[in-house]
Amino acid sequence: MIGTIRHLWAHHRLLVIAFGLAVLLTLFFALRLALATLYWSDPAHLQQPPERWMTPGYVARSWQVSPQALATALGLDPDAAPRGQTLDDIAAAQGKPVETLIAELTLFLNAQQP
Incomplete structure (x- = not known):
C-alpha cells in the first residue's frame, strides 16, 4: 500500500494532488449538506x-x-x-x-x- 502511494506520488504527482483536492471538495459539500439538513429539520x-x-x-x-x-x-x-x-x-x-x-x-x- 505504502509502495503504491509512493509510486503514484513519484510518477503521477499532479493526479494525486487533483484527486486529493476532489476528495476535500466532496467532503466539504457533504458536510455542508449534512449541517443544512440538520439545521432545517429542527422544528x-x-x-x-x-x-x-x-x-x-x-x-x-x-x-x-x-x-x-x-x-x-x-x-x-x-x-x-x-x-x-x-x-x-x-x-x-x-x-x-x-x-x-x-x-x-x-x-x-x-x-x-x-
Whole structure:
C-alpha cells in the first residue's frame, strides 16, 4: 500500500494532488449538506417570525414558500433580487421603517399557510 502511494506520488504527482483536492471538495459539500439538513429539520427553525437580521432566502426557507413569491411580496424583482440583503437593508432601500416591512411580510406569510 505504502509502495503504491509512493509510486503514484513519484510518477503521477499532479493526479494525486487533483484527486486529493476532489476528495476535500466532496467532503466539504457533504458536510455542508449534512449541517443544512440538520439545521432545517429542527422544528425550532421553521416558521420563525421575521426579524430585521433575516434575509429573504432565510425567511422563504423557514416558511417553506417560494423565494420568488417572497421577493415579489417584498417589492423586489424576483429575477434580480440581491442575495445577502437583510430585511433591514431592504426596508432602508425602500425608504420605509423595517417594522412596516416586517408587518407586511408577516401578513403575506400568514396568508400562504393552509
